[in-house]
Amino acid sequence: xxxxxxxSIAGLLAACxxxxxxxxGPAPAPAEDVEIPAGPQPTHWTSDGNIGNGGGPVTEADxxxxxxxxxxxxxxxxxxxxxxxSPVDDIHRxxxxxxxxVWAFPTGTRHQFEVSPTVYDGVMYVSSSDNRLFALDxxxxxxxWRYDHPQPDDLRLCCGRVNRGVGISGDTVLMATLDAKxxxxxxLTGELLWETxxxxxxxxxxxTSMPMIVKDMAIIGIAGGEFGVRGFFDAYDVETGERRWxxxxxxxxxxxxVETWAGDSWKTGGAPAWTxxxxxxxxxxxxxxxxxxxxxxxxxxxxGDNLYSNSxxxxxxxxxxxxxxxxxxxxxxxxxxGNTHLFLTDVERGGETIPAILQPNRNGFFYILDRTDGTFxxxxxxxxxxxxxxMGEDGRPIVNPLAKPAEQPxxxxxxxxxGGMNGAWAGAMNPDLGLVYVxxxxxxxxxxxxxxxxxxxxxxxxxxxxxxxxxxxxxxGNVVAVxxxxxxxxxxxxxEHPMMAGALSTAGxxxxxxxxxxxxxxxxxxxxxxxxxxxxxxxxxSQPVAYRVRGRSYVAIGSGNHTGFSRxxxxxxxxxxxxxxxxxxxxx
Amino acid sequence: xxxxxxxxxxxLGLATLCALAACxxxxxxxxxxxxxxxxxxxxxxxxxxxxVCAGYxxxxxxxxxxxPYLFDCTWVHGDRDADLFRNIxxxxxxxxxxxxxxxxxxxxxxIWRLVxxxxxAGPENC
Numbered sequence: 001x002x003x004x005x006x007x008s009i010a011g012l013l014a015a016c017x018x019x020x021x022x023x024x025g026p027a028p029a030p031a032e033d034v035e036i037p038a039g040p041q042p043t044h045w046t047s048d049g050n051i052g053n054g055g056g057p058v059t060e061a062d063x064x065x066x067x068x069x070x071x072x073x074x075x076x077x078x079x080x081x082x083x084x085x086s087p088v089d090d091i092h093r094x095x096x097x098x099x100x101x102v103w104a105f106p107t108g109t110r111h112q113f114e115v116s117p118t119v120y121d122g123v124m125y126v127s128s129s130d131n132r133l134f135a136l137d138x139x140x141x142x143x144x145w146r147y148d149h150p151q152p153d154d155l156r157l158c159c160g161r162v163n164r165g166v167g168i169s170g171d172t173v174l175m176a177t178l179d180a181k182x183x184x185x186x187x188l189t190g191e192l193l194w195e196t197x198x199x200x201x202x203x204x205x206x207x208t209s210m211p212m213i214v215k216d217m218a219i220i221g222i223a224g225g226e227f228g229v230r231g232f233f234d235a236y237d238v239e240t241g242e243r244r245w246x247x248x249x250x251x252x253x254x255x256x257x258v259e260t261w262a263g264d265s266w267k268t269g270g271a272p273a274w275t276x277x278x279x280x281x282x283x284x285x286x287x288x289x290x291x292x293x294x295x296x297x298x299x300x301x302x303x304g305d306n307l308y309s310n311s312x313x314x315x316x317x318x319x320x321x322x323x324x325x326x327x328x329x330x331x332x333x334x335x336x337x338g339n340t341h342l343f344l345t346d347v348e349r350g351g352e353t354i355p356a357i358l359q360p361n362r363n364g365f366f367y368i369l370d371r372t373d374g375t376f377x378x379x380x381x382x383x384x385x386x387x388x389x390x391m392g393e394d395g396r397p398i399v400n401p402l403a404k405p406a407e408q409p410x411x412x413x414x415x416x417x418x419g420g421m422n423g424a425w426a427g428a429m430n431p432d433l434g435l436v437y438v439x440x441x442x443x444x445x446x447x448x449x450x451x452x453x454x455x456x457x458x459x460x461x462x463x464x465x466x467x468x469x470x471x472x473x474x475x476x477g478n479v480v481a482v483x484x485x486x487x488x489x490x491x492x493x494x495x496e497h498p499m500m501a502g503a504l505s506t507a508g509x510x511x512x513x514x515x516x517x518x519x520x521x522x523x524x525x526x527x528x529x530x531x532x533x534x535x536x537x538x539x540x541x542s543q544p545v546a547y548r549v550r551g552r553s554y555v556a557i558g559s560g561n562h563t564g565f566s567r568x569x570x571x572x573x574x575x576x577x578x579x580x581x582x583x584x585x586x587x588x
Numbered sequence: 589x590x591x592x593x594x595x596x597x598x599x600l601g602l603a604t605l606c607a608l609a610a611c612x613x614x615x616x617x618x619x620x621x622x623x624x625x626x627x628x629x630x631x632x633x634x635x636x637x638x639x640v641c642a643g644y645x646x647x648x649x650x651x652x653x654x655x656p657y658l659f660d661c662t663w664v665h666g667d668r669d670a671d672l673f674r675n676i677x678x679x680x681x682x683x684x685x686x687x688x689x690x691x692x693x694x695x696x697x698x699i700w701r702l703v704x705x706x707x708x709a710g711p712e713n714c
Contacts, residue, residue, distance in 0.1 A: 153682045158644040226644055298639060407635065448648065450639025451632075455691045461643030471649060567651035 047135070047145040049188040053549075055121030057170040058187075062120075063213055064281060070548040073119040074168055075276075076210040077426060078545075081344040082278040084428035085505040086546035088553045091586060092508030096522045096532045099555065099584040103141030107132055107579030109161075113560035114424060116165040116210060116502065116543035117581070118173070123187070124547075124556065127163040128579045131177045135190055139549050141583065145190025149177050156204045156457055158226035160562050162424070164276075164543065165210035167218055169238045174218050176207035182220055182236060194241035198222055202457050204229045211236075212276045214286060214317045217244055221273025221288060225337065228268035228294040228460035231309075233277075235320060245320030249273055249290045249308050257307035265302035268454050270294030271309035275423040278342040278357070279317065280371060286317040287344075287357060287371070291337035291423070297405045297463025298333070298449045305330035310338035312359065314374060326374040328361050329397065333405055334388060334413065334447060335465075336363035339423030343436060344371060347485045349378070358484060360427060360438040362419035365391060366487045380487030382480050384442050385414035405447035405463050414444035416475075417465045418498070418569055426502035426543045428511060430525050435490060436482045437511050437525075439499035443475030443570055444468060467568060475570025479503065479513060481528060491528040497571045502543030504555075512555055514540025516571035520557045520582065536582050538575055539566050555584045618669035623704035633705025636698055640688075655685070659710040672703045 062072060066079025070088050077084045091099065107113060107128035118125040124138040131149035136142065155161070155178050167174040172193060173185045179201040184193040198220065199205035204227020211218040214235075221233035231249035236242065250269035251257035258266050270293050277288040290313065293299070293306035308322075310329040315322050328338045343358040347368060357371035364386040368378040376395030389397035403413045418441045421427065428437045446466040454460050469475040477499035481490040493499075497516035504512040510531070511523040516539040522532035539561030546555045560579035567573045623629040642648045645655040656664045665675050676699050677689035692698035 154684055156684060295639075296643070407638075448638050448642075450637065450642070451635045451693075453636070453640050453692060455686065455688065458640075458686050458688075458691075459643050459645055462639045464638050464642030464648050467649045467651075564651065564653040568647075568653070573652060 043148040043150055044190070044192070045146045046190045047188065049186070051135070051144045051188055052121035052123050058120055058168050060215065063169065070546070070553065071119075073117065073545045073547050076116050076165055076212065076543070077276070077278070077341070080279040080281055082342050083345070083431060083505070084426055084503060085430060085507070087507045088546040088548060089507035090553050091506065091510065091546070091555065093510065093524060093531060095586055096508070096510055098586050099522070099532055099534070100587060101534070101582055102554065102585045103583050105134065105136060105141050105143075105581045107134075107560070107581070109579050110577040111161040111562045112424070112541040112565060113538075113558045113579030114162045114164045114541050114543065115558055116426065117545050117556050118166050118168050119545065119547040120168055120187070122549050125166045125168065125173055125187075126581055127166050127175055129161045129163060131163055131175065133166065133173075133175050133185070135187070138547065138554070139552075147185065147190060147192070149183070152179055152201065154202065155179060155206065156201055156224070156227055157206055158223075158459065159424070160565055162208050164208060167211035167213045169213040169216070169218070172238050174211040174238070176209060176211055176220050178206045178208070180205040180207050180222065182207070182211065182218065182241070184238070184241060196236065196241045196243070198234060199229070203227070204457050209274055209276050212279070213238065214279050217317070219277065219286065219288070219317075221275065223272045223274035225270040225272035225274070225291040225294055226296060226459050226461055227457065228270060228454050229272065230267065230269060231271040231273050231290060233273040233288050235317070247288070247313070247315060247320040247322065249313070251307065260304035260307045262301060262303040268294055268460060269302065269306065269309065271306075273339075275339040278344050280344055283372065284317065285323065285371070286315050287342055288313050288315060289339045289342065289423075291339050292332050292335045295452050295460045295462030296333070296335040297447055297461055297465070298452050299331055301452055306332070310336060312338065312342070312357070312369070312374065324374040326369055326376065326395070328359075328365070328367065329363050334363070334403075335417040336361070336419070337423055338362070340419070340421045341423075341427040343427070343429050343484070345429065345431065345484055349485060358436060360421045360436065360440075360482065362415075362422055363388070363397070364415045364420045365397070366438070366482050367395070368487060378487055380482075382438055382482055382489060383415050383420050383440055384478065385444060387414050405449035407449055409446040409448050409466065411446070412444045412468055413447055416441060416443045416445045416467075416469070418443075422500070425500055425541065428503035428505040429484065430505040432507070433525055434484045435525065436484055437503045437505060438478075438480040438482060439501060439503055439513055440478045440480055441475065441498035441500065441569055442478055443470060443498065470568065470570040477515065479511065479523060479528065493523055493528040493530070498569045500561075500569060500571070501540040504544040504546060506546055512544040512546070512557065514542070514544070514557055514559065516540070516561065516566060518559060518575060520559075520584070534582070534584070536580065538578060538580060539571055552585055552588070557582055557584070618703075619700045620669045620704040620707060623701055624708050626704075629701045630705050630708055632698070633701035634709070636692065636702050637705055640692075641702070658706050661711055669703050669707065672706060673699055676702060
């Protein structure tokens with residue numbers, strides 16, 4: 001025992017040493033009294049691996065349990081049902097006002113800080129814009145290891161240099177990158193285990209979402225809907241990086257659905273798969289979603305429904321084969337990506353309990369579908385204003401012809417191309433209350449159609465929105481609480497700016513989120529009343545998480561938005577950029 | 589690189605007549621000068637800009653963004669018509685702005701229409 005203690009103390013001391021640095025390229029060994037020549041900056045700082053609480057590798061059982069154990073937050077949405085509901089209950093309505101900062105950490109990067117931190121074994125894994133990855137002590141914020149991904153100068157991005165978090169399985173942490181790679185790191189040392197290229201970034205591909213771990217695979221989808229890519233999502237062996245399957249979201253010649261694309265327009269059809277999905281463990285069905293057909297705002301050359309853009313896809317996780325689909329916005333000409341948050345839950349309808357999948361879609365409708373076969377059950381309007389369509393009884397929207405893009409547009413179309421909700425942030429659900437929490441943008445636009453020209457690697461939009469409500473100061477935000485059974489709106493928290501941060505529900509009866517004025521917020525889950533507010537400074541674009549270590553509960557929220565994007569949506573333009581993670585707890 | 593590439597035939601004469609006052613002495617007239625008075629050319633320039641350049645890049649509304657807003661008299665990579673033509677045709681190194689030379693349906697004429705539209709849609713005397 002004494003020897004074991006001695007070894008442990010030595011190990012602990014070693015863990016306190018600064019992380020080792022690894023340079024991006026050859027760097028001369030510095031020596032005292034010698035001028036150090038300018039060279040490549042370090043981009044990788046590893047650890048000796050003596051970190052964490054000895055939890056061992058992340059198992060499939062851990063992943064299946066999801067957030068049931070509050071010491072773990074392993075998935076983007078906490079669990080495979082994708083509810084973003086934490087069992088942390090000792091922070092509640094009665095004491096949330098006492099939350100205080102226990103540590104904070106800077107990312108050193110600009111642009112939107114959209115991470116959903118991953119927590120395991122007392123370690124928090126935080127990715128930032130520009131694909132920095134930090135392993136931090138979840139209790140103290142001490143930096144264990146760090147990786148800064150070297151980026152090309154000519155990335156092809158529509159909407160910011162963002163990343164929404166890392167997946168974890170076994171001893172492997174996985175991050176997708178803006179230059180369309182998937183990287184695997186050892187969770188304890190930070191050493192790069194393997195990397196693979198998903199696609200050629202110069203052609204308009206990028207990857208921003210958290211890889212989703214299913215069985216022994218990492219599922220990752222591609223972005224690039226504004227560049228006329230052919231969308232896809234892939235499954236990779238977590239251990240080796242070998243690709244198991246690829247699911248193209250636009251059918252090729254001879255495949256079912258290609259008839260929904262005029263001529264050869266499928267070749268540049270878009271339908272990116274840029275967010276994480278959900279997984280029905282009992283039925284072994286993986287759900288993934290797709291974004292807009294390309295070009296975004298001129299559909300003249302792609303007549304037809306443009307399958308499988310803006311769709312929910314149910315696939316066999318072992319093969320990637322499609323089981324069924326449901327298309328939310330056929331022949332989209334507004335950029336109403338179907339990539340928003342999915343919730344797997346049972347609903348009560350007509351005296352029956354139905355296994356359902358719910359989605360607050362970017363097009364402003366809240367959908368309730370049967371998740372066994374995709375049957376449409378119901379849809380309601382969750383945004384304040386919606387005029388681009390009414391909902392047909394079969395779930396197919398009936399388009400308002402006035403809302404289509406025009407060369408000289410004068411019809412104010414709602415919602416804006418950002419939504420409603422947007423796949424760049426998460427919703428949450430409280431299963432006890434049966435409420436789904438939807439942070440949303442409330443604003444309308446004009447849609448101007450232009451000439452379509454495809455140049456590989458160049459944005460392929462065919463038109464442009466005009467930010468009418470933003471320019472007139474009308475755009476604002478909601479957190480909408482929607483009844484999961486009926487789709488009815490129970491309450492709205494209204495903010496002066498669009499709500500573009502993720503939401504977290506907790507068993508303490510709270511909804512954590514943030515606003516573009518730079519505040520972390522805790523709302524009463526039953527009423528929407530603001531119970532706690534803390535000024536973090538930067539606009540909030542991250543996905544809050546809650547966790548517990550050695551009996552103490554924490555809430556982590558990041559701040560930091562991109563000024564241009566904030567302005568585009570109707571947020572402040574005077575707040576400085578810069579990501580910063582804040583971790584809160586009750587006083588000890 | 590030559591400041592003026594291939595020029596629309598109709599543009600040259602009009603440019604000579606209409607645009608001398610706007611030229612810096614010693615510089616050749618800009619083919620965009622004549623197109624600024626050509627409503628058909630300006631409409632096509634607007635449609636090209638809306639469909640190819642605006643979107644999530646240069647935009648139709650003011651405000652900060654990664655690609656420069658082009659209607660506020662601020663010119664990041666040169667303020668002459670020839671500079672705009674070059675930036676569109678050849679791209680801007682180390683940025684996502686790629687070369688559109690040879691990529692637009694009507695070649696350099698479309699680029700000059702873009703230049704004319706960008707110039708005419710912004711404030712006067714930029």
